[in-house]
Amino acid sequence: MSVPLYQAKAELFRTLGHPVRIRVLELLQDGPKPVRDLLAAIDVEASNLSQQLAVLRRAGMVTSYRDGPLVMYALSxxxxxxxxxxxxxxxxxxxxxxxxxxxxxxxxxxxx
Structure with missing residues (x-):
C-alpha cells in the first residue's frame, strides 16, 4: 500500500527540520563536495555529520559516490x-x- 502524498510531503519537510541538514544542502548547491569539505564548513563532530548525511541519503535528497579515496556528496x-x-x-x-x-x-x- 502506498503512502498518501501529504504524508510523503510531511516526511520530506521533517527531513529538512535540522540545521545541519539545511547547511549541507546549501553547501552542495555549488556542486559535489567531499565529506572533509563539508566537515570543515560545518562546526559539528564527524559522527553527527555522518548521521545527518545518512538521513539526507535515505530521503533521496543527496547522493554519494567515491572519487578515489574521497566520498563525495551531491544534490540528487x-x-x-x-x-x-x-x-x-x-x-x-x-x-x-x-x-x-x-x-x-x-x-x-x-x-x-
Whole structure:
C-alpha cells in the first residue's frame, strides 16, 4: 500500500527540520563536495555529520559516490536547490510582513 502524498510531503519537510541538514544542502548547491569539505564548513563532530548525511541519503535528497579515496556528496536533483530558494523567499516575505506589522503598530501608538 502506498503512502498518501501529504504524508510523503510531511516526511520530506521533517527531513529538512535540522540545521545541519539545511547547511549541507546549501553547501552542495555549488556542486559535489567531499565529506572533509563539508566537515570543515560545518562546526559539528564527524559522527553527527555522518548521521545527518545518512538521513539526507535515505530521503533521496543527496547522493554519494567515491572519487578515489574521497566520498563525495551531491544534490540528487536541482529541485532541492529550488526548494531551498523557495524557503528563502517565503522567509523573506514572512519577515517583511512582520516588519511591516511592527511598523504599523508603532505608528498607530499605544491606544490602537
Amino acid at each position: 536533483t536541482p529541485d532541492v536547490a529550488d526548494l531551498l530558494a523557495a524557503g528563502r523567499r517565503i522567509l523573506g516575505a514572512v519577515l517583511t510582513d512582520r516588519d511591516g506589522l511592527l511598523g504599523e503598530l508603532r505608528a498607530d501608538g499605544p491606544d490602537r
